Amino acid sequence: MNRRSFLKKIPIAASAPIILNGLPLNALARGSALYKMAAESDNDRIIVLIQLHGGNDGLNMLVPVDQYSNYYNLRPNIAIPDHGARRFINLDSTLPVKDQMGLHPDMKGVKELYDQGKVAVVQGVGYENMNGSHFRSRDIWFMGGDYNDDYGSGWMGRYLDHLYPGYPDAFPSESMPDPLGLEIGTAVSLAFHRANGIPTAVSVDNPDQFYNLINSVGGLPPESVANTHYGDELQWIMDIEKKSNQYAGRLKEVYEQGRNSPGVTYPEKYPFNAPGGAVNNPLSAQLKMIARLLNGGVKTKIFLARIGGFDTHADQVESYDPTMGKHAALLYHISSAVKAFQDDLKGLGLEHRVLTMTFSEFGRRPASNGSWGTDHGTSAPMLIFGKEVNAGVVGTNPDLNNLERNNLKSQFDYRQVFGSVLQDWMGASDPDMEKTMLEDFVTPQTKLPLISDGLITAVEKQDFIEKRFRLENCYPNPANSIAVFSYFINRHSFVSLNILDTNGKIIKEVVKEQQSVGSHEVMVDVSQFKPGAYIYRIKAGEWEVAKRFVVVR
């Protein structure tokens, strides 16, 4: 296709200023410190992609709080409630009202990471004329093309192919001893395919087993291959065989040298009831292996992990509780596994090198169906994790009053996200971007501010965190003998925590001291309190918040 035609096809957000945390923002300028830094060095940064297979329901992952009644009316049988023990989690009270969103109650891990300034949410990601077919739409995300393009290669494949000229023959090399891409599992997706020849990635489930397997089989391949259809297939098999022989030993070595952080436990199961297949966390083992390989020194640039089960036409939620069920478990898996991964990376001193992002072929329809599920929709949010992300929210809540054929309108093209990450995170050069065919998505008008910029960052991030303190709900509530108050502060500061009656009179001073960063928990004996409602109020620096609890006998 004519590459220039891309330019005409980016109506989404191209004309409007890009909004970050409610404020218009210019994308990272080409001459910026980070951009130069990233482009100059042979950097050691990597991307971990998490594919949510089947089409993730963005609206139950991030509830548009500002349009709650609209949201509820569109999907009364599956809506996440705005009240009760399992109401949605307000992501960020500092955002403007129209951007207020609620995380699914099982995504506490994401909330914690967000408060640490390690999450960027990109709202409304899609592409023009989104395709309702799982398979076609997934191919488009992998291809890096338009709705009507048909490439035989994927954007990751093209990028890696250009970054490492001479693949596969010239690899492994001294400077790149590892597979360029690694897909967890046993097969390799279109995403890693080059225009011709074998893909740029190898798929691995377990490096030890992989090595043992590869080393136990095989003979000499034929020395010459005819230039025929038959010869083409023979060559394909031989090339894959050769690469796997070359990489198996190295991956085992790296894996054995690597370790995970001793203090980090990856979640294995969803803690509540869910349909059988959804209970086990399928992401943990994948991310754990990636962390261990990285610690062992693997130089692979792009990892692809996958979690399936998002095609929730039926029984997305339990009929008796819309916060429970298949989708809740999946969101818990993502949230808890990524949290553990991020903690693991931090413990290993690798946090600054890794950017993790989720994507799915499409979101689901705002209106639910009669089977406690949702049919195929269009755009949805993407989550980006990492120490160096521009923490916050890019874009705003989808407008439920302004649907297009019953579906959400996109705010951003998915290639703006991938392109911006390739350029600002991986330091892709202009020729890299052209070969990857994403160059039109990183112009000053289209690039998204996803990666924080060099020196300014530290201050910005500090600001971000200081704005975000948290007082947990007291438990039990109602209480009768002991009530536990816990909160999280992000700055060493003087903290006062008081219990007041409903007239505002202080009944008990619970905390009155300097406290350090982190979670705090304090138990209060309320057995002598008169039954009734009370307020507990925390102050730390300029931050102040109050909640209610009840004492019963």
Place this chain on the structure above:
Amino acid sequence: MASLNPLAGTLGKKLATHLLRRATFGPAKNDIDIWAGNTVSQGVKDLFKALPAYDPPKDPATGADWINPKPTEANSPQEDLKEHLNVWWIDKMCHSGISIGEKMAFFYHTHFTTIKSRIRFAPAIYYQIALFRYYALGNFKEITKKICMDNAMLMHLDGQLNEVGRPNENFGREFLELYSIGKGVQKGPSDYTNYTEEDVVEAARVFSGFGIDEDFTGTDPESGLVRGRVKTGNGTLAARHDAGAKIFSKAFQNTVIEPKEMIDGKATEAAALDEISQLVDMVFDQEETARHICRKLYRFFVYYKISEEIEQDIIIPLAGTFRDNNFEIQPVLEQLLSSQHFYDQDNSVNTDDIVGAVIKSPLELVLGTLRFFKVEITTDADLEKYYETYYRAVIRELKFHGMDFYEPFEVAGYTAYHQAPSYNRNWISANYLAERYKYAENLLNGFYGENDNLLCKLNVMEYVADPKNISDPSNPEKLTRELTEYLLPQEITEERFNYFMNTILLDDLSIMNWKSEWQQYQLTGDDTNVRVQLERLVKAIMQSPEYQLS
């Protein structure tokens, strides 16, 4: 240009092998020798034998079949019964002789794929397989109608939940996208050329109001096979079916589908079922449907890349044959498999050879090997052993090779049958390829059961020593030639031949040495020396890239 014109003359060994590998689950040497003397047209005709009658699977827990009546408490759990069904069907494939029917039944499974973990009741899967086998050589349009009311399909794509007032689009979408007309180029918002998003909604309305027959008693009048039911509530009408007019887009000439008979605003049972028939007729009236199916058949039997030349010269005329014969499958397959194109005889260009250009599916690799070497597998006389053997020697191997049988990762089915641009190349990843090679070793060592009892094994000595298989085993050249010729899809170079014979079989020793080793064996009956070398040879052939191709 590529040509569908029939190829005249006799098949000969190479083309007979090609035909039999593609059209069946693989020939033995004897089959190849018989077919080699056939004319092309006779050779193809002889593939079309009706599938033999069969008994339903038996449950080791009861020793009896569990299809009719349906399973009770006394039976094994549903999950086990589903595994048993896999074995039962694959056993049929393994022992189907030289017939294209069983392979077509499998084609239907790759086309109308369901995922067994999504299907609660094992009998539903049994009746689905029965449907594939019933229509194996039958009418494609008819089986498409039947699959819409298939219990397993109604569970797999939530059809049973789709009701008037609470539509569920899952089946409606996949019916158009995967099972019939296929998705075309996206022309604009919600417009996929062949259908639109609105057509998905209207199709879902047609498919509303049908449910599972959990008793497995209601049958389809044509096939006599158990099918789903019309939800009638307490009455006799299609209570949960959307009785309104469904108006399709201009992709379907704005066709309107509505019940032909209504009482009190509800469709009658017959009228609701008839709407499925109307819908399938409407979709099959579009030229694109026949082409879409013919492309799938082409990729399954011939080659995965379809160039513009192939589209014009092969697909379009083949689709014409399909339509002219009211979607009967046999004339289309006969035309394709008899064509000059199928045998690389349609032009003088020799870079486009189709022989050997398909990567065998795991099923073709595993069953092809078992059938070629006539590896003995127990019958269902010993049920425990029967299930264990197939499970360990076949089902588990298929999974290692990337084919989780009746359990593909996604709704579109096994990746190799739908994922452009690589299609069957998806059978080869580092893991899968290594597991395929490993299979050769496993089969030669033998598969053992839980109690270390031998389940099945490729006994190379037995095979080679039988003069029906190898004419003169004392002659290493003849021996190597005969094995590579029958097992590999294309002629190999002298250099490659020498690798198999000298490096592997002879271990770089002389031909004379082998002759004397063989004589030694014949005199003493001690096969130690020759067995090791023969096993090395067969393993080397099976662990070659060439053997992965058909």
